[in-house]
Amino acid sequence: MRLEKFHGIIPAFYACYDDQGNISEARTKNLCDYLYEKKVQGVYVGGSSGECIYQNLEERKAVFSYVAKYLKGKMTLIAHVGAPSTRDSVELAKHAAELGYDALSAIPPIYFKLPDSAVYKYWSEIIEATPLDFIIYNIPQTTGYTLTTALFEKLLVNKKVIGVKNSSMPTMDIERFKRAGGDDVIVFNGPDEQYVAGRIMGADGGIGGTYSAMPELFLQANEFVKQGKFEEAKQIQSTINDIIIALCSQKGSMYAVIKEVLNRRGVNVGSVRAPLEGITNEDSGPIDGIIQMIDQAIVRFCK
Template identity: 55%
Template sequence: MSRIDKFKGVIPAFFACYDESGEVSPERVRAFTQFLIDKGVNGLYVNGSSGECIYMTKEERMLVLENVMAVAKGKITVIAHIAALSTRESVELAKHAEKCGADALAALPPYYFTLPEYAVEQYWKAMFDATDLPFIIYNIPGTTQFTLSMNLFNKMRTYDKVIGVKNSSMPTQDIQKFKSAGGEDFVVFNGPDEQFISGRVIGADAGIGGTYGVMPELFLAANAALENGDIRKARDIQNSINEIIYTMVSCKGNLYSVEKEILRHQGIDIGQARLPLPPFTEEDVPVIDRCAEMIVAAKAKFC
């Protein structure tokens, strides 16, 4: 068995779960974890962008992971995103993730200040040096304004604990470059949900995405179709996924606010998105209802 086998497949980016007062809800974290396990996903990516990590304290992020692991440990793969503004805090989160039993660490580069590549390398290295867990680079230049160069990528590949990259740049060519340089024993995750199938075809071993949580069945079906060689079906499912995504992002409210309301249609309440992410508006309600209906129709057609 390859060391990357357990990181393959469809891995939803876990949403932040709050109670009615806006505090992290352990009960809702556990319920949402079980909800996704029951859907058959291959793993969870916890405390990333979809988990609203930049709006949480270190202690809140620890609380989220603890409650995910209380349900998921030993059942599915869990990747803990641990990047924080300071290296010290990131290292604390890394040690906590190992103590909780997470399967791997992941981190985006330092954000806010623009740092040279050698400083980014040291930032990441401090995290995986602090534990025995494997490490996954998170490349998301649209948010961090830092693009993972092949020079830095190749330096990171010299560290045995670095086993993969989550690539959320839009060019699928980046996936091909990282996979070609990384090799078969290196896992590349497709990031942009709208190109899940495109990314998989060009070399991604798996996908981590922020819309998987509201329609995991569709991503699982697309992945299965691709692995079965049914490119036409995989493409058709991707097209349906994209229409749903385009409709969701047409709302005035933030995407995560919209997705959490769609989840209520599916019987799971994980609260609202945290400010400053804007809540959905009254005019968004019929659009959200339409998205929920589109998901139901697509599942009936493809799953």
């Protein structure tokens, strides 16, 4: 029962800025309200989709505070506290714990290539800083560090380590981590393009950066898998992938395009922070087409 709240669809929460590019409480509330209405399982706050690497500590703390203000007690809250230094990560972890988050998560240290011993110590110091459960974040394509099964098993000795958000592309990694942890460990599928495959290979749920653009489709994909309707699950995944390709094919960054999709739906969350690129005039028409793709897919699959 302790882990049940981590199953299902957990969108990665977007950074919500005002027109001057500052963290906006009002626009954060917009996204909180929207996701609550969509009945997702929870939110993963302050990760890649939250543009954490481009925010200072006080901004990241503010986002944690705003999300807790509007969603605490309504859904599962996971705080991503990964930062360039252990000291900053621990400070963020303590702040999230004070706010009542359900769990912490963190990428491994970035920039310097560190041995497993240093990565283990980094994660361990975050884990020991609070009473909260901890979810490892494995995303080698951006951090340059690949979590091994051996280190995963070593970390699992600490009972506060409840799982891994696996964003490496091979679904075999999901199978290996699930086998290593068993039923007492949560494995999240990270790559949205392989949500269905990840679930079939053993993932208990997913945390994804495109979920908020089309929560209905991922919720339905999850239901198809739970019901054993694998042909339907394959079809909806294929449609989701068409949409993801379109989101990634514009002049602006994927996150800028997703935010504009939300903005046009009346969920104003602002744009992105440089060096991420915002949308251009050339993106306007294609974004209308992406919204149409999503709406048509909802009509087709979500009855």
